[in-house]
Amino acid sequence: MNFGYACSMKVSDNTVGRLALTEASRSEDAIAAHRPFRISNIRHWSAREWGAIFVVSAFLLVLAVIGAPSSTEKQQLRAQFHLPDGVALAEVSVDRSSTKPFPAPIEGVVKFTDAEFSAYAARLDDANDWKPIPITYAGTEYDGPFADDTLVWRNLDGARQIAWGELSWAAAQKARNGRLLCFAVRESGSNAGKPVFRGEPCPPPNTPSVNAVFVQGLLDFDTKELHMLIRQTRP
Numbered sequence: 001m002n003f004g005y006a007c008s009m010k011v012s013d014n015t016v017g018r019l020a021l022t023e024a025s026r027s028e029d030a031i032a033a034h035r036p037f038r039i040s041n042i043r044h045w046s047a048r049e050w051g052a053i054f055v056v057s058a059f060l061l062v063l064a065v066i067g068a069p070s071s072t073e074k075q076q077l078r079a080q081f082h083l084p085d086g087v088a089l090a091e092v093s094v095d096r097s098s099t100k101p102f103p104a105p106i107e108g109v110v111k112f113t114d115a116e117f118s119a120y121a122a123r124l125d126d127a128n129d130w131k132p133i134p135i136t137y138a139g140t141e142y143d144g145p146f147a148d149d150t151l152v153w154r155n156l157d158g159a160r161q162i163a164w165g166e167l168s169w170a171a172a173q174k175a176r177n178g179r180l181l182c183f184a185v186r187e188s189g190s191n192a193g194k195p196v197f198r199g200e201p202c203p204p205p206n207t208p209s210v211n212a213v214f215v216q217g218l219l220d221f222d223t224k225e226l227h228m229l230i231r232q233t234r235p
Contacts, residue, residue, distance in 0.1 A: 077108040093167040103138035105231035107167040117224040124153040142185035146199030153179040168227035177221045186212035
């Protein structure tokens, strides 16, 4: 056999082989693209499908870790709203997408049982129970004397509310029967170069902005839910 012809035949055979593999790969991708996504098809998933699953899973995991409320944030809610140890937090949300220019708001919801609700509501006007507790928020401890009417739960009807976040906004709009707690711990001066804070009811609109943290709670008598909010922003 002519050597040049033999080499030509070998090259042609290799080329044909590569083309065949390429076409097979394309056919596999085409089949995967048109195959319905079902867990039962897992044995037939292509490398491309596994890669997409990995990327999406990793992205969702990062979002979950970043957005997960910390134990400190949960404890801040429990402390400010004097929740008994046996009462569970049904939901807690920390909107870290809203960190500029202020730290992330902390929101929580408690869904009381009938007995828990009755016991909690009975303590709302107990001045011995509702005493100031320092708030540690965004690395600052907000602590100082409170005005006498700071920790007062007011009738919901006609009470002014600061803006809720996504977790409680809809429920707050629907609430008609309940009580509202809203107060701020605001910077009122300085001492030896350090800020001095004072607790007071939430200030009226258009109050000049100062370094402050706001706390708001809504106890809905109809749904037996407590909506809680801690945020550092103007009301």
